[in-house]
Amino acid sequence: MxxxxxxxxxxTSMNEDFAKWYTDVVKKAELIDYSSVRGCMIIRPxxxxxxxxIQKDLDARFKQTGHENVYMPMFIPESLLQKEKDHVxxxxxxxxxxxxxxxxxxxxxxxxxxTSETLFCDHYANIIQSYRDLPKLYNQWCSVVRxxxxxxxxxRSVEFLWQEGHTMHETKEQAEQETLQMLDxxxxxxxxxxxxxxxKGQKTDKEKFAGxxxxxxxxxxxxxxxxxxxxxxxxxxxxxxxxxxxxxxxRDNKLAFPHQTSWGVSTRLIGGIIMTHGDDSGLVLPPAVAxxxxxxxxxxxxxxxxxxxxxxLFERLRAQxxxxxxxxxxxxxxxxxxxxxxxxxxxxxxGPKDIENNQCVVVRRDNREKTIVSLDNLESAVxxxxxxxxxxxxxxxxxxxxxxxxxxxxxxxFVKISNEKNGFIKAMWCGETECEEKIKDVTGVKxxxxxxxxxxxxxxxxCCGKPAKSMVFWGKQY
RNA sequence: CGAGGUGUGGCUCAGUUUGGUAGAGCGCUGCGUUCGGGACGCAGAAGCCGCAAGUUCAAGUCUUGUCACCUCGACCA
Numbered sequence: 007m008x009x010x011x012x013x014x015x016x017x018t019s020m021n022e023d024f025a026k027w028y029t030d031v032v033k034k035a036e037l038i039d040y041s042s043v044r045g046c047m048i049i050r051p052x053x054x055x056x057x058x059x060i061q062k063d064l065d066a067r068f069k070q071t072g073h074e075n076v077y078m079p080m081f082i083p084e085s086l087l088q089k090e091k092d093h094v095x096x097x098x099x100x101x102x103x104x105x106x107x108x109x110x111x112x113x114x115x116x117x118x119x120x121t122s123e124t125l126f127c128d129h130y131a132n133i134i135q136s137y138r139d140l141p142k143l144y145n146q147w148c149s150v151v152r153x154x155x156x157x158x159x160x161x162r163s164v165e166f167l168w169q170e171g172h173t174m175h176e177t178k179e180q181a182e183q184e185t186l187q188m189l190d191x192x193x194x195x196x197x198x199x200x201x202x203x204x205x206k207g208q209k210t211d212k213e214k215f216a217g218x219x220x221x222x223x224x225x226x227x228x229x230x231x232x233x234x235x236x237x238x239x240x241x242x243x244x245x246x247x248x249x250x251x252x253x254x255x256x257r258d259n260k261l262a263f264p265h266q267t268s269w270g271v272s273t274r275l276i277g278g279i280i281m282t283h284g285d286d287s288g289l290v291l292p293p294a295v296a297x298x299x300x301x302x303x304x305x306x307x308x309x310x311x312x313x314x315x316x317x318x319l320f321e322r323l324r325a326q327x328x329x330x331x332x333x334x335x336x337x338x339x340x341x342x343x344x345x346x347x348x349x350x351x352x353x354x355x356x357g358p359k360d361i362e363n364n365q366c367v368v369v370r371r372d373n374r375e376k377t378i379v380s381l382d383n384l385e386s387a388v389x390x391x392x393x394x395x396x397x398x399x400x401x402x403x404x405x406x407x408x409x410x411x412x413x414x415x416x417x418x419x420f421v422k423i424s425n426e427k428n429g430f431i432k433a434m435w436c437g438e439t440e441c442e443e444k445i446k447d448v449t450g451v452k453x454x455x456x457x458x459x460x461x462x463x464x465x466x467x468x469c470c471g472k473p474a475k476s477m478v479f480w481g482k483q484y
Numbered sequence: 485c486g487a488g489g490u491g492u493g494g495c496u497c498a499g500u501u502u503g504g505u506a507g508a509g510c511g512c513u514g515c516g517u518u519c520g521g522g523a524c525g526c527a528g529a530a531g532c533c534g535c536a537a538g539u540u541c542a543a544g545u546c547u548u549g550u551c552a553c554c555u556c557g558a559c560c561a
Contacts, residue, residue: 025555044552100560121561154560155485162560215561235561272561305520339521346521357520367520450557483560 017347019286024230031280032159035289035348045157045164049273052348055297056276057167061147063199063294064169064271067191073143073171078125080148081116086124090249093123096216100152118151123217123242123268126172127250130264136255137176140264141184145171160277161234161484168272174252174264178243181265185241188269189222192237199294200275201399202226202282203407204236205430205479207455212439219243225454225479227407228281231428233454233481236278239269277484282403283372289349290371292399293392300329300388301350303341305357307333316356319366319384326385327392346371351395352388372398411479413463420468420480424449430481434474436467445469445480454479 017030032038037053049057065075081104088094101117119125130142147169157163171188175181189206196202204224214221218240226236244263247253256262283290293299300323304316313333320331330350332341338355345353355367368377368387372395379387410429414420423431431451435441445468446452460477467474 023555029554040553042552096560150561152560156559166561168561238561270561274561303520306518308519335519337519337521337523339519339523341522342520343522355520359520 017286017288020229020284024281027284027286028277028281029159031284031288031347037276037280037289038159040159043164045154047159047163049167052297053276056279056291056295057273059295059297060199060275061169064191064195065147067195068145068169068171071143071187071191073145073173076144076146077148078119078122078129078146080119082119082122082124084115084117086128087117089124089127090217090246093217093246097121097152100154102151102153119148120150120152121268121270122146122148122150122170123172123246124250126268127246127252127266130174131250131252134174134252134254134264137257139254140174140176141180142174143171143184144173145169158277158484160273160280162274166272166274168270170268170270173267174247175266176254176256176262176264178265181243181267182241185220185222185239185267185269188267189224189237189239192239192269192271193224196224196226196236196275197400199292200279200282201292201294201396201403202236202278203400203404205455205457207457207479209238209455210435210439210442210453210478212442213453215240217242217245219245223455225481226278226282227403227410227430227481228278228484229284229406230281231406231410231481233430233483234274234278234281235454235483236275237269237271240267242266242268281484283399284349287343288347290399291349291351293351293396296349296351297328298330298345298348298350299327299392300352300354301341301345302329302331302354302356303338303345304331304333305338305355305360309358311361312356312358315361319354319356319381322384323388327388352391354388370395370398372402414468415464417469420445421449424451424480428482430454430479432461432463432477432479433468434463434466435476435478436470436472437475438467438470438472441467441469451480451482454481454483 017034018026020027036050038050039048041048097120101120104116104118105112126144133139134142149165149167151165154162154164173184175184193204193206196204204226206224209221209223215238220241222239223235224237226234228234244265246266247263252264253261254264280289302316302320304312307313316331320329323329349371351371353369360366364381365378366381368379368391370391412423412427412429412431414423414431414433420431420433442453456476456478463477465474
């Protein structure tokens with residue numbers, strides 16, 4: 007037979023141009039559209055459905071760990087933003103300001119929240135009086151605005167959707183424990199629901215959040231070897247509490263400042279999913295958050311009984327799975343490609359031959375493996391196949407990270423690796439910001455984190471040769 | 485924000501050098517034939533050429549400005 011003619015332009019191959027591949031996928035999978043506001047994106051139904059699934063899953067994990075949802079205003083008066091110095095220094099350059107209400111100029115301008123620490127603190131000052139009021143475990147789902155100079159869909163946009171948890175605790179220990187607990191919640195979620203392996207660790211002083219005592223991070227590696235900071239959890243100590251005069255009467259009847267945390271993940275996770283799992287045919291979605299987990303494609307659907315039978319399968323499966331029957335009037339091949347582009351984890355093909363044999367063909371998106379399944383035990387086969395897709399994605403992502411993780415013992419080696427490869431570089435560090443900056447200036451590579459699981463590569467700093475304090479993962483980032 | 489690039493039906497682009505009645509493929513609509521990896525035929529709809537000024541008898545094409553997007557740097561979730 008003649009070669010199949012290409013009707014639709016394919017997306018750019020990952021190896022040819024990863025950045026272009028990314029934007030192609032984001033557009034062709036109908037996740038977003040560009041809007042008429044610079045740097046702001048329209049999240050389309052298919053993209054938003056992924057976010058809804060992420061929200062639903064994470065929100066349940068937050069509730070399980072005792073958190074409550076609230077909603078804070080989107081405006082912050084300038085005076086409030088300025089109460090904590092490091093914080094305002096960190097965010098002031100990238101906030102949007104509201105200066106007028108209608109035609110009236112405001113006496114105090116309002117910023118559109120870039121993050122809500124200050125609003126939560128302002129409120130906490132009012133409602134926290136006693137140790138009996140602690141802990142306060144609040145979270146909010148909202149959007150924030152940061153006037154970024156260069157933007158990319160999901161990875162960095164001027165407005166983005168996220169959740170921000172803000173908690174207050176009686177003791178330092180409790181707050182630190184909360185900080186680490188939420189980092190674990192994020193890491194577990196990434197592994198169990200997004201099939202994304204992440205490194206847990208602490209940010210260096212240079213990279214930590216504006217106003218935080220310590221910042222913890224989960225770092226994922228994208229398919230091209232570039233890092234993505236996928237979630238952060240901060241311990242604030244009592245710095246904000248002092249700045250906002252939040253006090254409580256302790257068990258000893260003395261006034262004390264509570265200890266604070268905040269933690270967040272954003273729609274950036276969707277960018278992470280795309281760049282972790284996607285391939286040259288488009289998106290590949292982890293089953294737990296895929297808007298459509300299974301698509302049924304009837305073959306020769308005009309023939310007697312095919313559509314009826316396909317519809318029967320649809321009715322059976324929808325009780326347990328997010329399933330879609332594609333009975334549009336396109337050719338099966340066209341539908342295959344379309345749903346591969348959109349990353350649907352499983353495809354079921356059902357044609358006259360199958361119906362004759364009481365079977366269907368189940369095809370995995372991650373490796374295109376085809377299995378013939380008896381219709382008698384379809385539900386369990388689908389369930390197993392979805393799990394296999396999840397595991398397959400996780401293993402592949404983990405292998406990619408391992409293959410792209412290098413070790414540098416001295417500076418020359420570090421420079422050589424960073425010039426030749428994208429990936430994580432493990433190297434020892436003395437703890438001085440000076441060395442961190444030198445490494446960045448020379449190689450363009452930044453510190454990702456000091457991992458919780460450190461290795462003793464050597465006893466000397468890779469940069470200055472002085473005694474090393476910790477091992478650091480280094481890498482380029484999105 | 486610095487350097488480079490691109491803006492022409494929904495999409496990808498040709499046309500700009502040398503100003504002279506807006507093109508192609510795909511997609512879309514209708515009808516028919518097809519259907520196990522992006523099917524085929526016939527008929528049709530759809531663009532004041534990113535936007536704004538200017539030069540000219542005449543501007544997609546020349547000039548100036550402006551906006552958006554892409555790539556690479558500096559900054560960030």
